[in-house]
Amino acid sequence: MFDLDLALHPDVCAMLKSRETLLDHCSQLCLLSTATSHPSVERHILRLLEDALKPAFGEVRATLFGSRASGLALPGSDLDIFIDLVTYPAEYWLDPPLYQSNGLFGCPTIVPEQRFVWLSTIVPEQRFVWLSTIVPDSHINESSNCTFHESQSTQQFIVRMSANVLQQHPDCKKVCDIPWARTPIVKLLHAPTQLKCDLTFKNALSVENTKLLRYRDEGGNTFVCDRLYTAYDERVKQLVLAVRWWSKLHTLTASNKFTNYALTVMTLFYLMTCRVIPPVEFLHWKYTGPKKFISVSVTHWLCSCRVMHPSQCDSLVVFLSCDAPQQPLSSPNKQSLDKLVAGFFHFYSTYDYATLVVCPLRGQSLLRDTFRLNDLTRLPLNYVESVLVERREEQFRHYTPVCVQDPFDLSHNLTKAVSPEVLNKFIHLCNASWELCDGL
Missing domain, CATH: 1.10.1410.10 (Poly(a)-polymerase, middle domain)
Known part of the structure; x- marks a missing residue:
């Protein structure tokens, strides 16, 4: 048949x-x-994400990539967004002990016996995240060639932390973290526009790939496009x-x-x-x-x-x-x-x-x-x-x-x-x- x-x-x-x-x-x-394509809406969502994640990670930079950035989006296309955590160098995350906050999350230095993060600066109530379920000890032995954005266990931590933060924002619905993917991501729905967003923190390669088709740079309140x-x-x-x-x-x-x-x-x-x-x-x-x-x-x-x-x-x-x-x-x-x-x-x-x-x-x-x-x-x-x-x-x-x-x-x-x-x-x-x- x-x-x-x-x-x-x-x-x-x-x-x-x-x-x-x-x-x-x-x-x-x-x-x-x-x-x-709706550049003003896209810019608004990027600024929203930067403002929402700033209390947890300091300065962040959100950049659009993928179909919508390259001018190849059709109705129903998601927003692919790279979140660059630019404030803190890799040693804040990769050097033992695993996570030395130095005020990053408003908590004292984390040692293996006390793996928690105090999120009192992010949510109204004091909340502890038990890191032993998020970041394994094997992280210390990962390749020395890994950068801040490349380390898989660091990525899993960042993705889960970001999902926790974004769940508190009224415009972010259906927030879901996918930490075990090759490139861990956070998925969410921007409620006012009903646009689906995929957030990645790993590296800027996806942004560079998009530039092969169309380069979008931000200058003030406008996008300057060079194809x-x-x-x-x-x-x-x-x-x-x-x-x-x-x-x-x-x-x-x-x-x-x-x-x-x-x-x-x-x-x-x-x-x-x-x-x-x-x-x-x-x-x-x-x-x-x-x-x-x-x-x-x-x-x-x-x-x-x-x-x-x-x-x-x-x-x-x-x-x-x-x-x-x-x-x-x-x-x-x-x-x-x-x-x-x-x-x-x-x-x-x-x-x-x-x-x-x-x-x-x-x-x-x-x-x-x-x-x-x-x-x-x-x-x-x-x-x-x-x-x-x-x-x-x-x-x-x-x-x-x-x-x-x-x-x-x-x-x-x-x-x-x-x-x-x-x-x-x-x-x-x-x-x-x-x-x-x-x-x-």
Whole structure:
């Protein structure tokens, strides 16, 4: 019997009915994305969180990242927010004894025999949190390479503490901490706007990832936006939105399937192979002018990307591998959007998932076997240095059904949770969609 789960959604069939319907639908998605953005509301929520967390952590800085920051949000998109605890250095948290408050929470120095935090400055009544259930003794033995934001047990403590604080705020409802995730988060609902928010405290890599698509910086009461990949070509945003919408209709998007971010990176990688946009490595290397869009070193990864504005690009020069000659891109890809949509589905319906890794840093696929560290010359230098020199515990998971490398956190496989069944469904639907597109 035919599996209805593998059938194309009727709305997708309608979109791919003709070239005109496809282009019209992509335009509508862009308009819908623009209408979803509410910068003043987003700024208000960021300030609310900073003010709410300040009594517990001192100075904090809330930064929006993800779909809403990159201009790729659709109705129902959550607010992804990075909370930077900027007041206190790592030694306040990592040096034994575990948590020396020094007035941070209005309590005396904490020693292993007295693991509690006095929250009298945060809530009306004096409240004790028993830390023996939150932070294990093994925290002391964690890798010395962990920074304040990287330490997993510290993250679990911060997330639980933040959830406790935010539960007291009248505008924060359904506050829930998820301390055991790879990146511990706090989830909440902003009651006045009914917007769902996901708060992370780990590091700023997610913020840097967002800047690949669109850089938002705060100046006074306004957002100054300088687009990166979306500035090179308007087709980037249109294709990313179309792929995300297509995936959502086919229930391929979830934390244990393809995340929106993974799909975005896969779309960008496809466009790199078409030479519509340059690889991330190009952003590190090409531009030497005064304008810096990204210049942050985060958790030992190289995130310093100086970007040439499209108006300054007569031709793009891309390094395809570390020993390859420079190959100028004198004729940018001029394919129409409908051809790029068809190309995306064909590319990923025929991709060799069994042997290749999607590597947006290089803009080309790498062999899985190279991640066994047998041939270090073919791996990104950042990855080799971090694994061998810094001895990071986490290495890239190259043995999962599909491998997509994060362009900044090079040890992170963005699709490590995708099962063989989900991958097979993705391939089948890509092929079915390509067959429809092929007739346009």
